[in-house]
Amino acid sequence: MEKFGSIALALALCISLLSGCSSSQEESIDSVATSTARSEQTQQPDDNKKSNQEIATSDENESQLLEDDGGTELEPEIPEDTGPNVLVAYFSQYAFLKDNARAVDGVSSASIVPGDVERIAGMIQDNTEADLFQIIAADPYPADYDDTAERARQEMNENARPSLTQSVESMDRYDVVYLGYPVWGGSFPLPVATFLESYDFSGKTIVPFCTHEGFVSEDIWEQFEIMAPEAELLEGYAINLLNSRPSAESIMDWLNSLGLLETAD
Secondary structure, three states, X not given: OHHHHHHHHHHHHHHHHHHHHHHHHHHHHHHHHHHHHHHXXXXXXXXXXXXXXXXXXXXXXXXXXXXXXXXXXXXXXXXXXXXXXXXXEEEOOHHHHOOOOOXXXXXXXXXXXXXXXXXXXXXXXXXXXXXXXXXXXXXXXXOOHHHHHHHHHHHHHHOOOOOEOOOOOOHHHOOEEEEEEEOEOOEOOHHHHHHHOOOOOOOOEEEEEEEEOOOOOOOHHHHHHHHOOXXXXXXXXEEEOOOOOOOHHHHHHHHHHHOOHHHOO
């Protein structure tokens, strides 16, 4: 009987020991899991920190792309202006007087020669790749010759500056300005004076050209020096329409004599 009691006691101890081991293993597993979770939570900020460092490095690399070897920040590249640096500006009354076929007299009144100024302007443009600009009075001159001559005389007596309908955009871009007109009363139409006094021609070259019928003031080019004193004034082209008409050959010879053709872009 005592023997059986001892055996039962031994079995109870074994069961107790086995139960304790199982509990200990579960606690160990739980402890390992908890430790792993804490370790992951602890490492997460480091991962974030690394990611932020990578971003900072990327930003730094991008910033370095904007710097040269000397460490100075590069200026953004601005495309160069590829347009022409030559302007042909002209005043012509042909649009208003094209129905008047009579050759006008430039001796006593306005000299208005239909189409010739525009033709010369076009020839210059063809040979220089210039921009073309027409000087137009805001108050159009009458289509009748006598009325136009009377108005021109009145404007000259008053030294008027007639308003214009349009202006040149970005005059600063032009280095050379060809300026054409018909001779009126021995001089230039006053809308041309308005044009000259509307811009700063400092450092620019002005090349006048005109058409006339025998009566031209000797100081016609000198007046341009007064209105644009900071510009360089070259020898103009004045053609007497009583003797000849402008031709492509004569215009080309004049342009070559100026030595400016190589400046056209």
